[in-house]
Amino acid sequence: MKKMLPLLMTLLSMCLLFAQKKYSGFDPGAIWEDTEGLHINAHGGGMTIVGDTYYWFGEHKVKGGRGNQSWVGVRVYSSKDLYNWKNEGVALTVKKDPASLLIEGSVIERPKVIYNEKNKNYVMWFHHELKGQGYDAALVGVAVSDSVTGPYEYLKSFRMHPKVWPLNFSEEQKKHAIEKSKEKLKWGEGSVHGVYFLRDFEIGQMSRDMTLFKDDDGTAYHITASEENGTLIISKLTDDYLSLSNEYVRIFPGGNNEAPAIFKQNGKYYMITSGLTGWKPNPARSAVASNMFGPWKSLGNPVRGTEEEKATTFKSQSTYIFPVVGRKNAFVFMADRWTPQNAIDGRYIWLPIEFEGDNPIIKWYSNWNLSFFDSKK
Numbered sequence: 376m377k378k379m380l381p382l383l384m385t386l387l388s389m390c391l392l393f394a395q396k397k398y399s400g401f402d403p404g405a406i407w408e409d410t411e412g413l414h415i416n417a418h419g420g421g422m423t424i425v426g427d428t429y430y431w432f433g434e435h436k437v438k439g440g441r442g443n444q445s446w447v448g449v450r451v452y453s454s455k456d457l458y459n460w461k462n463e464g465v466a467l468t469v470k471k472d473p474a475s476l477l478i479e480g481s482v483i484e485r486p487k488v489i490y491n492e493k494n495k496n497y498v499m500w501f502h503h504e505l506k507g508q509g510y511d512a513a514l515v516g517v518a519v520s521d522s523v524t525g526p527y528e529y530l531k532s533f534r535m536h537p538k539v540w541p542l543n544f545s546e547e548q549k550k551h552a553i554e555k556s557k558e559k560l561k562w563g564e565g566s567v568h569g570v571y572f573l574r575d576f577e578i579g580q581m582s583r584d585m586t587l588f589k590d591d592d593g594t595a596y597h598i599t600a601s602e603e604n605g606t607l608i609i610s611k612l613t614d615d616y617l618s619l620s621n622e623y624v625r626i627f628p629g630g631n632n633e634a635p636a637i638f639k640q641n642g643k644y645y646m647i648t649s650g651l652t653g654w655k656p657n658p659a660r661s662a663v664a665s666n667m668f669g670p671w672k673s674l675g676n677p678v679r680g681t682e683e684e685k686a687t688t689f690k691s692q693s694t695y696i697f698p699v700v701g702r703k704n705a706f707v708f709m710a711d712r713w714t715p716q717n718a719i720d721g722r723y724i725w726l727p728i729e730f731e732g733d734n735p736i737i738k739w740y741s742n743w744n745l746s747f748f749d750s751k752k
């Protein structure tokens with residue numbers, strides 16, 4: 376029997392190899408197995424590219440409604456072809472220590488990782504809510520690692536820009552916000568008039584749905600839903616990417632944008648966001664700018680398709696847009712089809728970005744692969 380063991384082991388691994396699903400394309404909305412046969416667990420994700428390898432970071436969700444809190448942390452997968460993903464483990468682990476803000480049961484959402492050339496390390500930013508406090512804390516969290524797959528060391532969570540005025544808040548707007556603060560406003564109106572901004576001026580601005588964008592010259596930006604999700608705030612990061620600099624702008628005050636995703640093509644910055652309906656899908660929005668600090672011009676709903684697809688963004692919400700390595704002007708839109716009642720079952724909607732004139736658009740393809748971009752040159 377002892378002699379048979381190596382043979383049995385070889386047979387077993389061969390069986391596993393044959394049983395392993397090998398993908399050669401994208402099937403948006405379907406169960407997407409990793410190379411071990413488990414549905415990929417990287418929700419609200421982002422993509423980091425190192426050479427010819429893609430690293431997909433996302434929220435590790437567990438079963439049931441409690442899966443919307445973080446019981447494991449941020450998981451990372453790697454792939455060279457974008458179809459087949461290897462589980463690289465937990466990049467940022469929640470803590471058992473009740474003294475840590477990152478304690479299990481807090482909320483960690485939408486992790487994004489960028490490489491800092493200066494310090495030769497990887498910096499992760501994420502939306503962080505404190506345990507037992509719902510979505511009230513509205514913090515942004517930062518972690519760092521020398522290796523792309525981690526482990527990431529948790530550094531801090533904070534409110535943004537306490538006592539710092541944005542670059543685009545005029546004296547006129549300040550006066551208006553002060554006047555409006557004296558009125559009884561309906562929920563949501565506070566962001567239109569800068570009243571929520573003023574309310575949080577001393578303690579720092581809220582940060583919920585967020586993303587990072589690293590420009591060609593290495594300048595990095597944090598883009599987030601602030602002021603009760605009413606206004607987007609775009610901030611330049613410091614050179615080490617570990618903090619926000621004091622340079623920032625408020626955009627689309629009162630626009631109720633969530634889930635920002637950014638890409639740059641031919642010198643222009645494009646942004647796709649969602650509206651504000653919790654876990655339920657809604658029509659996406661798009662915008663363009665020649666500068667990250669704006670002015671940003673609305674381009675409307677980028678979805679082309681049936682009325683239902685336009686109303687629900689293919690039953691999904693944006694999370695990131697990334698360039699395909701080795702191809703010019705080829706970008707993939709990543710979105711989540713949330714299942715908050717059983718968070719772990721959330722699905723991934725990946726679709727190619729197309730252009731209609733100068734405007735980015737998204738159409739549904741139930742089966743597609745990167746050769747899609749061959750015809751688009």
Ligand code: DGJ
Pocket residue numbers: 419484485584633634652653654692
């Ligand atoms: C929508 C956001 O986009 C998600 O990341 C999450 O924060 C849910 N809202 C919570 O309701």
